[in-house]
Amino acid sequence: MRGFWPIYKREMFSLFVTPLAWVLIATFLAVQGIHFFIIVAHYAGGAADLSADGGPVQAFFGQTVLLYLPLLFVCPLLTMRLFAEERRSGTIEALLTAPVSTLGVVLAKYGAALTTYLVMWAPTIFYMVLVARTGGELDVRVVGTSYLAVAAVGAGYLAIGTMTSAFTKSQLTAAVLSSMIVIGLFMLGIGDFVFDEGAFHSISQHVSVWAQMNDFSKGIVDLRRLVYDATVVVLPLFVTVRTVDSWRWG
DSSP: THHHHHHHHHHHHHHHSSSSHHHHHHHHHHHHHHHHHHHHHHTTOOOOBBBBSHOOOOOOHHSSSHHHHHHHHHHHHTTTTTHHHHHHHHHHHHHHHHSHHHHHHHHHHHHHHHHHHHHHHHHHHHHHHHHHHTTTOOOOOHHHHHHHHHHOOOOOOOHHHHHHHHOOOHHHHHHHHHHHHHHHHHHHHHHHGOOSHHHHHHHHHHHHHHEEEEETTOOOOOHHHHHHHHHHHHHHHHHHHHHHHHHHHO
């Protein structure tokens, strides 16, 4: 883990000194603000019944596509430059000859992207405060498990993006590759609603981010899903470490 903190701070600075992070955060919050407004208006107008398993919080985190669409594109855009830009500009050679470990480099870059992702979500906590202040029943446990799912899913998508950024010198190619993999996993998960009972249905249900968000937004924590999320984080990062190692010793 040598060199983790200096590289982490360098990556955080490079993310926020350029317009990329600010534009992504502003766009993301605008989309989620509209998303939350539509849900609140829907419930305030009496168009939906409130129940133990249903409400604005559950709808925000698990029942509309507007939660997922930003994730499919924000994560690839956050990670596309991590290694691709270093390789394009030629600075990766200087970085790898410094007294830093490959694992430290990869985790520092990934950690900076993950921190930015969590910062992006942080202002949405005010939506939960607004629900509580306006008389809505707010289950803190449900809010906690919902944000846990958001963090776990995003962590996996960012790990995939980190891996694809190490595969190419082009930021655009890295973003496209990452988006294709993430969208592929999302579409495979939709098979949970398409396939009949069987092997394909079981696989689709296991990888379904929609099913995971629905469960966690109701306070149901399924450890199998967390193990899957951890696998989606660890496997791409392992491949990334091996790829970066090949540059150093190749």
